Amino acid sequence: MARRLAVALAVLAAAVAALLFFSRQEERETREERRAASLLRFDDREVRAIAVRGADTDARFERSGKGWRMTAPVGDAADSEAVEKILSVAKRSPVLRVVERPEALESYGLDPPVATVRIEASREVPRLDLGIEDPTRQGIFARVEGRPGVLLLGYPEAILLRGLDPNRLRDPSLAGTRMAEVVAATVERRGSALRLERGRGGWWITEPARMPASDQRVEALLGGLERIVPAVLDDSAFPPAPDLGLDPAAVRVVLETASAKRELRFGSAVEAGWVPAVRDDRETVMRLDRSLVEGLPVDEAALADTKLTKANRYEVTFWEDVRGALRVSAERSGASTWTDSGGAELPEERVLGYLARVLEAPVAGIEHGSSPTSDPRVIRFRLADGTEDRIRVHPERVATVDSLPGIAFRLKADLPPAPSAQ
DSSP states (O other), rough: OOOHHHHHHHHHHHHHHHHHHHHHHHHHHHHHHHHHHHOOOOOGGGGGEEEEOOOOOOEEEEEETEEEEEEESSSEEEEEHHHHHHHHHHHHHHHEEESSSSSSSGGGBBBSSSSEEEEEESSSOEEEEEEEETTTTTTTEETTTTOOOOEEEEETTTGGGGGGGGGGGGGOOSSSGGGGGGOEEEEEETTTEEEEETTEEEEEEEEEEEBBOOHHHHHHHHHHHOOOOOOEEEGOOOOOGGOOOOEEEEEEEEEEEESSSEEEEEEEBBBBEEEEETTOOOOEEEOOOOOOOOHHHOOOHHHHHBBBBBOOOOEEEEEEEEEEEEEEEEEEEEEEEETTSSSOOOOOOHHHHHHHHTOOOOOEEEEEEEOOSSSSSEEEEEEETTTTEEEHHHTTTEEEETTSEEEEEEEESSOOOOOOOO
């Protein structure tokens, strides 16, 4: 009995050993298959640069802070997201097939290659040569330096490697800034500067004098800058030639976010419908569609608000309207109730209608340095946060606002009379 038990245990041990052996062998084979099927192996965190050679361009991109920057053949802003995608597909594109003994590399577009990618990291990464699309359009042909055979890299992952052009990795935008993050902007044109700042109630012109800016027109300016895509990046024109009219520039725009500034300069030279432009972080001249640039609002007349103030009538808690000996005032006494100085209730719709026509009175024009001296009608109001302001209405439909000194507004129409309880 003991002998039979010993034999059974020995057989079991042998079976377990065999199972472990074949399991480890299978694991090694699976690992080797995965290694053979992978394209390039590297740690994304260790990558410090990537060099891409295309038909006409040999470019180099280096990590810069949290993003990427082109350092050759010129210094230029890179499309960091596009660079990261190339790294990803170079590492993760599936190998559908391996041609072990290719007869003629030129038939695969690999002699010479259509493009090459070299990744620089802490550990050496072999060069990747890219060829043409295979006849079945399942992928593109490629070779890995030091590795035999031609690989077929499968779509959709490898689609970004097809006909890879280094210029596709450059920043495709004019401004290179998200306009939603812009908190201030300066526009210089014909020797005068206009400063815009995002503040209470929207956008304001703060230089040469403080006045309400048209939120719609400022957003049109910023949105236009964000949507413009340079038609040509002309590296040969940098440094910019004097005949481009960039020094001094016809228009200079400085965009400010909470953490950075971006300067754009637009030239005065117009050739074949193009406007030249440069950006402070790009060593290239951008050629822009003239129609897109000329449509941007860039002066005070285009950017100033057409309303007298930016005050919100729904935030007003008190107002007083004084015209000669006539004085009318009212205070909000409830969620939808107004009471005048005599204790009588005023209909809310009448009060709000009055406030809208006063605070948002249409403006026909603006004059700087004007200080009317006539005895004006004075409209004082207070907001829910305690802020107070005064509107002074002078003859000839001229108004001034205490919080906006040095400016006189020409009104399109007379302001309405104050509402009463009757």
